[in-house]
Amino acid sequence: MSEGSQADDLWWRAGTVYQVYPRSFQDTNGDGVGDLAGITARLGYLAWLGVDAVWLSPVFRSPMADYGYDVADYCDIDPLFGTLEDFDRLVAEAHRHRLKVILDFVPNHTSEQHPWFRASRSSREDPKRDWYIWRDPGPDGGPPNNWISNFGGPAWTLDPATGQFYYHAFLREQPDLNWRNPAVRAAMHDVLRFWLDRGVDGFRVDVIWHLIKDETLRDNPPNPDYQPGQADINRLLQQYSADQPEVMEVIAGMRRVLEEYDERVLIGEIYLPLERLVAYYGADLSGAHLPFNFQLISTPWRADAVAALVAGYEGLVPPGGWPNWVLGNHDQPRIAARVGDAQARVAAMLLLTLRGTPTLYYGDEIGLGAVPIPPDRVRDPWEHNEPGRGRDPERTPMQWDAGEHAGFSSVEPWLPLAPEAGRRTVERLRDDPGSILTLYRRLLTLRREHPALSVGSYRAVGTDGDVLTYERIHGTERLRVVLNFGHEACTALVSDEPWRILLSTSGGRAGEAPTEGGFALAGSEALILGP
Template sequence: MSGTSGSETLWWQSGTVYQVYPRSFQDTDGDGVGDLRGITERLDYLAWLGVDAVWISPFYRSPMADFGYDVADYCAVDPLFGTLEDFDTLIAEAHRRKLRVILDFVPNHSSIAHPWFAESRASRANPKRDWYLWRDPAPDGGPPNNWLSNFGGPAWTQDPATGQYYYHAFLPEQPDLNWRNPEVRAAMHDALRFWLERGVDGFRVDVIWHLVKDEALRDNPENPDFLPHQPGINRFQQIYSCDRPEVLDVIAGMRAVLRAYGERVLIGEIYLPIERLVTYYGPDLTGADLPFNFQLIQTPWRADAVAALVEEYEAALPEGGWPNWVLGNHDQPRIAARVGEAQARVAAMLLLTLRGTPTLYYGDEIGLGHVPVPPERAQDPWERNEPGHGRDPARTPMQWDAGPHAGFTVGTPWLPQSADADRRNVDEMRDDSRSILTLYRRLLSLRRDWRALSVGGYRGLPLPPSLAEAVFAYERFSDGETLRILLNFGNTDCRVPLDGQETWTVLLSTRPGRSGEPVQGEIILAPDEGTILAPALR
């Protein structure tokens, strides 16, 4: 059982984060790619939906080898997305609507086009040589070690001019910075301050567990569980190329920068098992405020598996560590694609009723699923390197209305949209009481209205063994409020006992038309139904 936090909570603890992939949210200039002005135009929608913060994926100046995750200038807006003035307007308009703004920060690697790298590769004696990871070839002339790129192939590229190799955990166009160098840390801290001075409310730090590598650059050991269909990166256990203990000092340095600006949040992208993930809160909570918890993406979609995950995560959290949950993002197949349209409603209720800060991914609120992308329209460099692993289907443009290109652009969208875009769009769904969009909005409203949901405690509820695989049951509680959440992961009716003679009221159900129904003794959940119960008024 996890108790409530104190009476004073921070905005990012009680709030909900909404991720925007700027290329795909709203285009205002007709080039088929979303932009900052487009985000500003849709802020009223985000306020109507009921989220508290918008996290914006990278829009920095970039050659776009990895769509902005290859940064050529950390303190500039790429013209594809607009100008600094457009960003300042976005910040002002978001704050006017009481929406916070979180930026994506990409400190592990820059672009090969960044002036820092141009200097670094100029000669072995250049003052910025040590800003990146350069090493001599192995005795046979090959790469310095066996590290692989996360996007396929070797993680080392040889530079003909100096004869040395540079390391890149991702594309060759994304050379890794050397965070052991204090000058690199100082430069990156200055980049954080540049955006903090412009009013941003926090940062999501890209691949934060990669920032420090083994000083001796030892080979990674073979992975005995590697299977041929998996991405090549899984051939080795990544114990020397990432997740090094020294990274916690780096994160503490970032936290110190943010702390000077008041109530700001630091979120870390971390794909690690729970026992490693929770170490990123750092000693005495000096690490990331929210080490991103992606476990719901990776756990089998069964009630017993999810219930066990929640219990394990809650038990592993350090004292004072605030939990968080994620169902999807720009790197993962969408939740509706993974579990189906009916269970996507259950997933929405799960995400927005578990203890901790939830992050929504744009389009999930309209049930956007897998959008096929023909090979000739593939954009993702990972897909080109390792076909079948691309991320384009999770990045297709938002669908706003039934008009041409679903209201996203007057041009040609950079990626296709779903075949049912004339029906699966915000305008069609926002006034439909049965739509998944309405369900998301009602869930977000309940989080605001019930402290038990926003910052309350959590306890799992026992169920008969016959229900364990199908139903996940738990309570949220705070200051005398108690809500009970029952989620049917199965495709048959489930008769769920309710202990005692207390009468409950259905506060909200994923099955339309059930709200307000009194229940006592037991409740029959329909297939794919989730319900929130509140004690009936006495």
Template sequence: MSDTVWWKSGTVYQIYPRSFQDSNGDGVGDLRGITSRLDYLAWLGVDAIWISPFYPSPMADFGYDVSDYCGVDPLFGTLEDFDALVAEAHRRKLRVILDFVPNHTSIAHPWFAESRASRESAKRDWYIWRDPAPDGGPPNNWLSNFGGPAWTRDAATGQYYYHAFLSEQPDLNWRNPAVREAMHDVLRFWLLRGVDGFRVDVIWHLIKDEGFRDNPLNPAFVPDLPEINRFDQVYSCDRPEVFDIVAGMRAVLREHGERVLIGEIYLPIERLVAYYGENLTGADLPFNFQLLSTPWQADSVAGLVEEYEAALPDGGWPNWVLGNHDQPRIAARVGEAQARIAAMLLLTLRGTPTLYYGDEIGLNKIAIPPERAQDPWERNEPGHGRDPERTPMQWEDAPQAGFSTVEPWLPLSTDAGRRNVDELRDDSGSILTLYRRLLWLRRDHAPLSTGSYRTVSLADELAGNLFIYERFKDDACLRIALNFGDRSQRHALPDGTTWTVLLSSRSGRSGAREAGSLELGPNEGVILAPVIAG
């Protein structure tokens, strides 16, 4: 596949619609709000927006419990608002990617209402129903990802239905061809409205073990982990039959040209890369979340990059993620100083990067008072909630930070008066300026967008917390030097070559010439280009 395919050279920006921009004064973001901020996204330099669910939903899991796959919840607007958003995005050359939630519906979906009506229902087999165990309890030991059993007994029919998440989110039976075709038609509905691709929610969950065997105990489980980790999920997800399902989705997208299929997959690298599919017939981009859990040290990150690059199938295009709506903010994980290094890493590694809204202004963990907690996971398992990474975007030094005219559904940061787009966009030393310069450098320099990768760091540099690598294409080469530590470090440059600093995470250094060696300040990252003689 040509490296000019848009999703290979582009960058993706995730929008959590409840928290991006409120246009109607109800404290919750909406589609018109997103449309009103498209000029900002074009200015920033991203290429595609991925919008988390906005479908009709009872909101038990804030939209990931879908009651109608082909509509817009009134909380977020109308189909006409969506069509206008797509048109305005495309006018600015921004692609639009939707969140597709095929593993489960809402308990309020008409399909489930019909399925649970009786054991003889025509849609009974659209969901996963099982008889009780001999003792009358759940059919097996599978657990919900949000705590507690993954089975709920239906009193009317005497059987249990399976739900990998909340009991309000019953899992569809993807072994049923009718389910597959119905969900393919959902994809076609949105493709015909002009969307450019889909991010598929929990794609590795879609097929379960045909024999419903118990999951084995996890020997590494410790009590402070979420309960789902008590067992190894070898039978409840990541089954070999899932690859045929993914290939079927991809085939539907290819009916409509070069659209992108992204799969959410929290698996080790050796399993993750299998989702590219045989002969690359699977997901275009199986999401690579490894940076979310790898120790934030130069040697660990360098080792991860090498392992991932080596594991990719021939022709498989890499991708990198630093944050999303389910994970703590990057600034909360590595600190504000290293959040700049994280930005440089994300936007200079080989592959498609996905940014999470608000990371570009350095949003950190925001304290959520217990009485304002919204996430059902927090209510089921206190301490594991995802509200802190879902707080509203901060636009200006104004009431509610310009997000809304009323109190938002989640709190703002205490420093919203200075940590907002308006305050940071004209500050040459701000993290927002750094993100924007990185994004536009990717566009201007082919080695950064579609070039190859090689590690340069020596063992002693890695031990000193320096990670050095190069991106190159044709005769052009750029060198990236990142200091993961809080003290100055020196990197030896190749003899006889003078380099220009294209960009530094430290203000005032861009344009400097370097030869012989490069001194990196604490928490500093630098992008270098060789000076061409003559």
């Protein structure tokens, strides 16, 4: 694959994105919940780590039925996190640290407490009635169709006062907006401009593939592959409730708003197969700059499976489009919980050496795993609706030091800390040359030092048992990445070229040359090789 046709110096192509879940990053006012002032206080750490942009999960005013993904005012900060002035200080301080700020934009649905929805449900004749999706009951008096909420149960709720149902792809407290209405689009474009004018460098758009629904609201067909025990949403194929062709026009409209400003990025959250995912780059690249690629999260953790995934994705990204990779976020079990502590190091090297923009999730750089959540501490509404689906274990507080509450707060945090919180902290790991935090920092440093890793092309070398090998190339620079997905030691054979180890996930091997045509690999070890 050749390098992309766009300029290599675009920050969102060469850089890395770091996701912060604001409730869990740093509490400064002693209420057990993280806040904007806490994020601002930790920007020096992010600059030290070496990331380029910080993405904030929602901080808009919200009743918190879904912890900020139910927005009651798109143009204000929830008092739990601070004020607009706090936000402005965060942006200014981030830019002083040469960090970009990406805001989570939640356009598919609002809170039921949003003034728009209150007006919409007040009367069938209200001017904002058509800002949401209202329908008469079905012939049996029940919901208008068979659509299921992504959080389980029906996706329709009856409003007795007006005798119609409203649609909600998630909680009943999150009614879906009608993006077929031009007035909705215009209002939301103004929301984007409000934050862009305050210096925001881009947006991650929540559930972007949901924005347009089938115009006639046809029933979704049964899923022939559904297995008992899967989430309720999997009972049906989401053929008509999401991923409709007209959504591309909506995304292109958002993109045009961002293009009124310099170098702003549009990222779309999209849980779809690769063939559909890449359509969200849009015709002539008029869609999302980065349609989020979550495929590594669900791909079997084997060399051959990952190699096939990368090859397939590289072959589908349109000319001029730029890839991206994600290994963890606020909705998915943490990397260390999925692959174990040893392989979490291999995952770090994979994420930060593939072609494309990587997104890191806070806490993964210190190896946070799944934190047990006692039943009386459960917060996630999905867990209450469908036990076993909860996302609290990957949303627990960041662990900064060995002090009380791991330096996150002066009081008991909103979610429990990991049992080993005092041992797995930034303070303890940052000066340890063998720690996973040091590994992340060295990988991020190498990305800055070597254009081959940040903006170079990708060339597959192949797989040999548990070992995956590929190269990154930029101009005359060529680097090789060797990843052992297995737990047994082996040898990675190389050609007679003068390779040397630039970095090992095990540490301590920099400058080492091959012996007898190969490099010894410990179990769960990965290498970056240079000339």
